[in-house]
Amino acid sequence: MTTNIPLLQIDRLKTYYPIKKGVLSRTVGHVRAVDDVSLTIYEGETVGLVGESGCGKSTIGRSIVRLEDPFEGRILFQNEDITHISQRALKPIRTRLQIIFQDPFSSLNPRQRINDILAEPFIAHRLVDRHRVQGEVDRLLDLVGLPRAYKMRYPHEFSGGQRQRIGIARAISFQPKLVVCDEPVSALDVSIQAQILNLLADLQKELKLTYLFIAHGIGAVQYISTRVAVMYLGKIVEIGYKEELFKRPKHPYTHILLNAYPTPDPTLRSNKRLIIQGDVPSPANPPAGCRFHTRCPYVQELCQHEEPPLTPGAHAVACHFPIN
DSSP, X not given: OOOSSEEEEXXXXXXXXXXXXXXXXXXXXXXEEEEEEEEEEETXXXXXXXXXXXXXXXXXXXXXXXXXXXXXXXXEETTEEXXXXXXXXXXXXXXXXXXEOSOHHHHSOXXXXXXXXHHHHHHHTTOSOGGGHHHHHHHHHHHTTOOGGGGGSOGGGSOHHHHHHHHHHHHHTTOOSEEEEESTTTXXXXXXHHHHHHHHHHHHHHHTOXXXXXXXXXXXXXXXXXXXXXXXXXXXXXXXXXXXHHHSOOSHHHHHHXXXXXXXXXXXXXXXXXXXXXXXXXXXXXXXXXXXXXXXXXXXXXXXXXXOOOOOSSSEEOOSSOOO
């Protein structure tokens, strides 16, 4: 159940990557992967983060769990500023803040059996007594729908969907408050995607989890999310409850994304067909004004010079001329 208690607050987050050139590797610029993003996630909800590849959505997730160091801004987790704290200070916080990766095979140690992979968090963080570790491993396998006998196998002996279940089991072993799901179903077949989404939904109810669900597929985001944030070129351009956002998108980019996704429900189809033009600008040299103006069918002179702020409210949009 969603509450009004903020679990995670991102305030004007910027995550840049330096561009180095020359023999001395001097920094000549920055790739602005995440550029001035603010977002609040409340306990019990699922916030979907959607956008084209390269828009910065995965970088936000990695910044939240401190796999990437923010350039500017603040990340507050349970009212604690974790933006620049040391890795030692992060260790106890990681039991409450976890991530599920897109590629489960590369995130699992190929030389370890599944039993050792799932037992390691309990031992490293001393979550339970050593004689109870095997019981906890069995409990995790039960939660994610894998037979206990599989725990003596290696990662390469599993299918993609089964490996993702193992990745989920490892993430929930800490009994976290927030789980960042970094495109957890994008590498899976459609039928397996549905199984993983249902598993995540069931675990959320049973364990009272909160999700940041990152994806580029509209269908998965629509199915699992409470609210949806749309990203373009390092910025959030629209955010709102999924029912309102999917039925009445305000930003032209959101409108185009929804039109591009095939849906069998005619009530969710838009009567206005918008065609996107051109390519995504470089995040190392984003355009002035509205970042979408180089591809927007509704562009006007104001859009080329003045950047639109994200409006306040439950359904917020960053656009000078939003769609009614």
